Amino acid sequence: xxxIVQKYGGTxxxxxxxxxxVAEKLIATREAGHDVVVVVSAMSGETNRLIELAKAINPxxxxxxxxxxxxxxxxVTIALLAMALEKRGCPARSYTGAQVRILTDSAYSKARIxxxxxxxxxxxxxxxxxxxxxxxxxxxxxxxITTLGRGGSDxxxxxxxxxxxxxxxQIYTDVDGVYTTDPRVVDKARRLDRITFxxxxxxxxxxxxxxxxRAVEFAGKYQVPLRVLSTFEEGPGTLITLEExxxxxxxxxxIAFNRDEAKITVLGVPDKPGIAWTILGAxxxxxxxxxxxVQNISTEGLTDFTFTVHTNDYDRALEIVQKTxxxxxxxxVLGNSKIGKISLVGVGMRSHAGxxxxxxxxLADEGINIQMISTSEIKISAVVxxxxxxxxxxxxxxxxGLDREEGTA
Ligand code: ADP
Ligand code: ASP
Ligand code: MG
Numbered sequence: 001x002x003x004i005v006q007k008y009g010g011t012x013x014x015x016x017x018x019x020x021x022v023a024e025k026l027i028a029t030r031e032a033g034h035d036v037v038v039v040v041s042a043m044s045g046e047t048n049r050l051i052e053l054a055k056a057i058n059p060x061x062x063x064x065x066x067x068x069x070x071x072x073x074x075x076v077t078i079a080l081l082a083m084a085l086e087k088r089g090c091p092a093r094s095y096t097g098a099q100v101r102i103l104t105d106s107a108y109s110k111a112r113i114x115x116x117x118x119x120x121x122x123x124x125x126x127x128x129x130x131x132x133x134x135x136x137x138x139x140x141x142x143x144x145i146t147t148l149g150r151g152g153s154d155x156x157x158x159x160x161x162x163x164x165x166x167x168x169x170q171i172y173t174d175v176d177g178v179y180t181t182d183p184r185v186v187d188k189a190r191r192l193d194r195i196t197f198x199x200x201x202x203x204x205x206x207x208x209x210x211x212x213x214r215a216v217e218f219a220g221k222y223q224v225p226l227r228v229l230s231t232f233e234e235g236p237g238t239l240i241t242l243e244e245x246x247x248x249x250x251x252x253x254x255i256a257f258n259r260d261e262a263k264i265t266v267l268g269v270p271d272k273p274g275i276a277w278t279i280l281g282a283x284x285x286x287x288x289x290x291x292x293x294v295q296n297i298s299t300e301g302l303t304d305f306t307f308t309v310h311t312n313d314y315d316r317a318l319e320i321v322q323k324t325x326x327x328x329x330x331x332x333v334l335g336n337s338k339i340g341k342i343s344l345v346g347v348g349m350r351s352h353a354g355x356x357x358x359x360x361x362x363l364a365d366e367g368i369n370i371q372m373i374s375t376s377e378i379k380i381s382a383v384v385x386x387x388x389x390x391x392x393x394x395x396x397x398x399x400x401g402l403d404r405e406e407g408t409a
Contacts, residue, residue, distance in 0.1 A: 001033050001034060001035065002033075002166075002167035002168070003035045003036075003037070003125070003164060003165075003166045004035070004036050004037075004167060005036075005037045005038075005039065005157050005158075005160050005164065005168075005169045005170070006025075006026070006036060006037075006038045006039070006157075006172060007039040007040070007041075007135065007153055007154060007156070007157035007170070007172060008022050008038065008040050008041065008173075008231060009041045009153065009171075009174065010041045010042060010043060010045070010047070011173070011174040011231075012172055012173065012231035012232075013041060013042075013043055013077050013080075013081070014043050014044035014045075015043070016080065018231075019077070019080050019081050019084050020084050021231075022081060022172075022231070023081060023085045023088060024088070025231070026085065026090070026130055027088055027090050030090065030130065035125045036130050036131075037121060037125070037130075037131045037133060037160055037164065037166070038081065038130060038131070038132050038133070039133045039153055039156050040078055040081055040132065040133075040134065040135055040153070041073075041074060041136065041153040042074050042136070043073065043076065043077060047073050047136075047150070050072065050073055051070060053069070054070075063109055066109060067109060067111075067137075067144075067145050067146055067147045068145050070136075070147055071096070071134070071136065071145050074096075074134035074135050074136050075096055075134055077134070078094035078095070078096070078133065078134045079094050081094070081132050082130075082132045085130055085132070090130055091127075091129040091130070092129055092130040092131070093124050093129050093130075093131060093132065094132040094133075095120070095121070095131065095133050095134065096134045097134055097136075097137035097138040097139060097146075097156070098137070098138070098139035098145060100116065100117065100120065100121065100133055101116070101117040101139065102137070102139065102156065102159070103116070103117070103138060103139065104138035104140055104146045104148070105140060105146075106140040106144065106146065108144075108146055108147070109147055109149065110147075110149045111138055111140070111146035111147060111148055112148075112214070113138060113148070113155065113159045113218075116159060116160060118163045118164050121133075121160075122164070133160060135152065135153025135156040136148050136152040136153045137152075137156075138156075148212075148214070150209075151209055151211075151212035151215075152212055152214070154171055154211050154214075154215035155212050155215040155218060157169055157215070158215040158216075158224055158226065159218055161219075161224045161226075162222035162224050166224070167225070168225045168227060169224050169225065169226050169227070170227050170229055170237075171211065171215075171226065171228045171229065172229050172230065172231040173210065173229075173230065174230070174231065174232070175210065175228075175230060176191060176230035176233055176235045176237060177191040177192065177193075177228050177229065177235070177236075177238035178191070178192050178195055178200065178208075178210055178211075178228050178238040178240075178254070179192065179210075180192065180253070180254050180255065180397065180402040181255040181256070181257070181402070182208065182210075185393065186390075186393060186397050188394075188397060188398070188403040189397070189404065190402060190403070190404040191238065192253065192254070193236065193238065193239065194239045194241050195238060195239075195240055195241070195254070196240070196241060196242065196253075197216060197219065197220035197241070197242065197243075198220070198243065198378060199253045199254065199345050199346065199347055200240050201213065201216045201217060201220065202256070202345040202376075202378060202379045203253075203254050203256045203343075203345050204216050204256075206256035206345065206381065207257050207258030207259075207260070207341070207343070208254070208256045210228060211226075211228065211240075216240065223242075226239070227240070228240070243347055249346065249347050249348035249351075250348050250401075251346055251348040251349065251355060251400065252344050252346040252349070252400040252402065253345055253346040253347070254402075255342065255343065255344055255345070255396055255397055255400075256342075257341065257342050257389055257390075257392075257393050258341045258343075259311075259386055259389065260310055260311045260312075261292075261308045261309070261310060261339060261340070261383070262309060262311050262314035262317075262336065262337035262339065263306060263307070263335070263336045263339050263372070263383065264306065264308070264309065264314075264318055264321050264333065264334070264335050265304060265305070265306040265333070265335075265336075266306075266321060266328075266333050267304050267330065267332045267334065268302045268330055268331025269302065269303055269328060269330040269331075270301060270329060271298035271301055271302060271303040275295070275305060275328075276293070276295065276305065278328060279305055279307075279321060279324055279325075279328075280293070282320050283307075283309070283317055283321065286317070286320055288309055288310075288313040289313070290308070290309055291307070291308045291310075291341075292307060292308045292341075292372050292374045292381070293306070293307045294306045306372065308339070308341075308372070308383065314335065314337050318333070321333055338385065338386045338387070339384065339385065339386055340383070340384055340385070340386040340388075340389030340392075341381050341382070341383050341384075342381065342382050342389065342393055342396065343379050343380065343381040343382075344359055344379060344396065344400070345378060345379045346379075347378050349377070349378050349380070350377055350378060355380060356373075356375065356380050358399065358400070359382065359396060360382075362399040363384065363396070366388070366392065366395045368384050368385070368391065368392050368395075369385065370382045370383070370384060371383045371384060
């Protein structure tokens with residue numbers, strides 16, 4: 001008998017009919033002889049709806065109250081799912097994050113899990129219940145409700161699996177696994193049977209929202225066997241695994257892309273020590289995270305400095321940089337939020353050269369100009385004009401041999 005943590009995302013619990021279907025799947029897992037803890041998201045669209053409600057009252061809602069509000073989405077689903085289980089004669093009990101005591105820090109809307117008290121859950125399991133836990137939420141040490149960031153139910157599931165030492169954590173969603181790229185954008189995307197934690201971490205952090213990045217971090221750290229599967233069809237899904245020695249790795253495992261970045265350029269900055277610190281220090285002081293950074297070589301004592309931030313922070317960052325630039329005597333500040341980032345990810349890159357040049361040639365052949373580049377051991381990212389993002393992803397998907405053969409899934 002195994003202990004399995006299953007997580008069902010928003011689409012999978014999007015209607016009462018679907019919640020009933022999830023109840024049936026859980027009962028089937030139990031009948032196969034397993035103990036199950038299930039984590040659910042809010043019904044699809046609900047979290048967005050709640051955020052809109054808040055914004056209708058206050059465009060910048062107090063962070064504490066926003067978390068109180070958005071955490072209610074998951075509370076609805078746990079109760080409905082527990083009812084659907086009980087109706088079928090399956091004993092079940094629902095828990096909010098605070099009731100379990102999923103202890104987090106106090107960083108509202110992006111809290112990190114610090115500790116999970118698994119006692120009540122273990123007791124319920126030993127008494128034959130299915131335990132239904134609200135994803136995406138926790139409680140800080142003062143008792144305030146916190147949430148874990150968009151997509152955070154994945155992290156709740158993995159953290160519970162780690163705390164309970166579950167045999168597997170299964171993420172049920174609306175696609176049947178992790179694909180070479182988003183299958184909703186590239187119809188030739190191919191499902192992967194397996195992918196390493198390291199690659200999945202890069203894909204998640206570079207824009208593939210199939211798993212929340214913190215869930216992958218947690219699974220890697222605590223070695224939780226993690227699988228992504230479809231709620232709606234049978235199949236093996238994708239297993240997230242450790243990298244194995246002497247396994248032939250493909251050059252590229254996947255392509256991530258991201259429209260949520262904006263670029264800020266400071267032109268004509270006097271080139272002297274401390275430029276990066278002066279510009280980025282002011283941005284960091286405002287709690288804005290910076291992603292890519294490029295500083296040009298200087299000509300005649302002047303240089304240009306470019307960096308990217310999340311589009312949500314763009315207006316604020318631009319305002320701050322305009323002020324700093326004036327103080328520094330820079331010539332001009334330019335901003336562009338119509339950019340996109342394409343990233344190739346693969347552990348195979350470690351042992352093969354030539355990925356970058358092939359990427360750049362492929363984009364050039366499509367007439368796509370590269371605005372910024374950044375690399376690490378297992379990824380290469382390029383910033384391009386947003387309108388060419390999907391074209392670029394498709395071209396690279398084909399060029400790196402990732403396209404699915406006709407007639408296969
Ligand atoms: P859930 O509500 O179940 O958490 P999400 O919408 O958060 O589901 O994540 C699933 C979605 O992730 C898919 O519908 C798909 O469009 C998107 N996605 C992005 N990149 C990938 C990828 N590489 N493989 C699979 N799905 C991806
Ligand atoms: N309901 C939350 C969201 O929409 C958490 C999740 O679904 O994982 O982001
Ligand atoms: Mg999700």
